[in-house]
Amino acid sequence: MPTEQELQAALAAPEKLLLPEQVLLPEGTRRGQAVLVRDGRFAAVGPADGIVAANPHLAPVTLPDTLLMPGFFDAHHHLTQAFGKGLAFGEPSEIFRRIWVPLEASLDADLVRLAAKLAAFESLRGGFTTAVDAGTRAEEYTGAIAEAARDTGLRCVLAQICNDGDGADPGPILRRADAHLARWQGDSLVHPSLAISIPEAATDAMLGAVYARCAEAGVVFQTHANEHLVAVERSLIARGLRPVEHLAAAGALGPNALLAHATLLTPRELAMLRETGTAVAYNPVATQWKGNAAAPAELMAAMGIRFGIGTDATRADAFRLLDAAEAVQRTAFGLANGDFSAGGGWLWVDHATRSGAEACGLGGVTGAIAPGLAADFLLLDLAVPSMLPSWDLSWELVRFAARDQITAVFTNGALRLWQGWPVDWDARALMREVTARVEAAVARAPIQRIHPTADLHRARHAAADAARAQGAAWSRS
Template structure:
């Protein structure tokens, strides 16, 4: 009898109660998987003559794994250090922490982030690059061994604090090496990144964009996220960050713009006409942002959109809920649009939209012939889904990470009920506790907001 644990060894037929396809949920289908790829999706009866081992999944939904279109996999040690912090925490937390991290710390942090992502239903993440000084091989190896697919960005900044730290030639050598190194990897897909546009000179922005365009890989950057960054760009160049990219011709289908929360009408038009993609990161907006990206408007205008966590909380179902809720509160409630995307739109952004945004359209984010077998087995037999009238809306508003029984990447079972099947999760958590304590205690991190207990004590002192 075949099981999910050995499905990578031979061609198998998965027979769930329901399958989430691009056009919605369907019952009575079989999904054939061979060598890590989905080869057929047909009514079960069509496979009667193929003599395939059958893996029956009653009361289960088989759906694509989610795509996190914007992550920072080496920052997981600091995720709960930034609660309550004002917007530009990268200057006071992320940069000091990452620059202090050695090879062991990067390895452990990346493995922990990868496990969190898989537990939350993300089988693909787009990493915007690390500022750590260790080699990208450590990050890639950790991601591969845990089993998450990654669009891995290499940071190509040539400026720091307005001063040159690399030449254009050095940046392009680094970028080309990264593209060549990971071009044929099973789970690592190369990408180029510039942290924020102000971290690069005009000539490097243009060159890195052109190289990304020629290599057909995403060019990732944080764009129009915070008021402070927009104002710095205006002071330095007379242009907002997105306007500067447009003036330079450094914007096209290769662009994956993280956040894009502060957009003028002409910038929305520029995104639409250029074919650029946006990672809509609603949790980041609620935790540290100045605004919410106009995701529904962008979607209606045809701008390519995925959903991203920004490394905040790697839980795909809660991300769907946040995506819909943020639009409802910020945009649609005031105009009486109670549908607010109709439920399906947020699933689509988290799946096929995300796949398109990160450059893997047709390969991830859908259950279809030719796609990688990156899938989730979701338990339907839970009180939250009984009775079930509209499963797509229920996945957005009611589904829980605990319903994810199995996580499959490239046809291989990676997690069973949240736990790894071929490595020691308990040992990793113990290493993470030890290593992170050392890093956080010694890195020059500077917080502004006190921890919750200190905040409570200060509040009590201020009471009359």
Template structure:
């Protein structure tokens, strides 16, 4: 059969040489006032065709019908973006930026690997390796369509400024946690650093006030890692500063059981008792929640980071996200450092709900597609405390956005764009990533710095760090497991 589209006749609406007013190049999207005219703009009201956006000073100055914006801004030459969608950048509501060197060490491992892998690994970092590890994570996140990440705090023996510098140099917006643990995580014994911990927390919140890309946050690893007084005090400090407190809550059976034995109540119930449950709480995971605990979250106005990939890789359950949405519980999507691909995260969020809850109840919608884009963008921004700043394409919001190529076979023909982006979208379709109005990534490569050099240095440092870190794995690597299987 003759190919109906021979190579010399094929047209690609998104190719650089087909833009009606010249090739689509990075310099045409550089800093300055720009009027961007894609095929579709993903607004808070849904996808809008023949819409445009004016970007200036790091923010959206106007969003609306392209014809109207062109009349209102006659001095601007529209940048035509055929075959593109302009959509909000994704928000990773739960990350560990300095854990990138050990990502694959967690594969095939049982729950609560923080004791055996993450604490030893981060403890072996120095300033250079912590910086490179964090920047490597930021690079992966930007490549995957995330414009904001919430870092839950590092245990590396370095100043948080190291992580802030890495995120800022990469060009990603970061909600930066400061770990405020003052008790032994295993025994729950009070520590001696309570006052010092709180003084450091106040200094951290003040340190980044007014910073463009770094937004301070407080963090407690798990409820038993801080004394009751510190849990309550960090909640008050964060609430006063308009920040969030990130705590891993109800993630694993062992953690729930420890709380029951030690306090007679479950982790979320304990946080309520000590005054740490409120709108400032960003509860990471919340997979093992009872109906009563869902009510606690809803009544308190607390937010949740729903981390579906982490649940599949090392969890004991999947958070009931569709139920949370129905109950009005605020939540976003988080990677937990598993992989930095926002479209795959949105797909996993829907897929996990379908397998865990939808199939058993006959729910064939499981969020109807749009829910996962909503929670990946504006819902995530709200969960991490930045809802007034980012996560939406609207006048006044920070210009944190993606240009996504939807001209390929994954999206044509198109019948339901939100569903298609969730089910069939991938990071290879991301043409450009903008944070605070600046072009940060172009076709998977950073603008203004050498990613290849970073990756090479990361590989060198990771080998050194892992060699000196007392990491303990419960299972063999995949190649070792295969060899053992073959031997049997």
């Protein structure tokens, strides 16, 4: 039996032959499989006897009580919002105006790098090997986000925002967009994308031009659409169209479009998404925390609408995201129509891995344990009380699995995290630096919070209760 250090060293080798107890394949969990990793990719996946015999030069790494599974795919993130994630609790829906825009606009390049690196580390620690970043308001520092992703080993779909709705000259915006696409095309970890924050933040000409560039380059065009009631109403006032209708009119729907949230959709808009091949990022935790509605993700699946599952920078925990994805569908739709399955477990695992990768333009790169794809994967400890006895492992991943079961995280075949901590850089030093600098950074930003902190909220309720009790005593006397 190898020691922990010997096992870690074997897993860090550039070429490795892994024999886990179970493997999560596109068709479900399977035993008796071997996984060969070579040159950052899955070179072979299949019955163990054949692969071991074909590679006599490699000593197999036996992994008892372990599930080898694809790394999770976060279809919608804001990596530069890491400093403010605990400021958004209890806030009304469009918190971007009062928290995110002021916060991100106050960050310099070094703080952007720190925030993004903290978020990237959190993502990897939570089981995400890829995050789709929707773009930062600190637009000139997009390169700092890429640097953070590369430093940590997180695969990142990185957007450049192209808003021109404030009367900005479109020429420099489009030249910057072209440079962004050219800079990251073909990179091993950073994949370019273009974004418009919300449809009415750009002219129709810019929406069409940005989508066309994305389609030509084979990358995703990102925008937030139909997220909240106020967003729909604002679009109707500004353009006379709902956001999805507006995107269609501007030529910005299609197989390269990724719409974040899409919680408030009419039957006609659902049909438009299906007919155009437009994809959606379903963000169930954002719905629970600040939404007006839930995206009908189970219905989308039945209709053939492509979607991934995203965190929206809420919390970087893939297993809690799976749980939320199922629970939101069951609560919002299943209770009313007697749907006790709410996707049968596998649906959420699938859309948080390979279907999510496909929806975000990386289906040919990552998302599954399959030959030729990038070796982005997790090793999950199954020898924990919550997973025993196991009768339905795929569904148990949704309802029982936890982040602390993740033994190892890999991207491009490289071991990035072991027992929750990086193997080649000092995460605790990063955390100390963030702690030392974040208070001043947040204090500089003109943030307006509406909801009090939990302790202040408790104190206000206690004071109100005391006042009512005193009033009741006076009335009795």
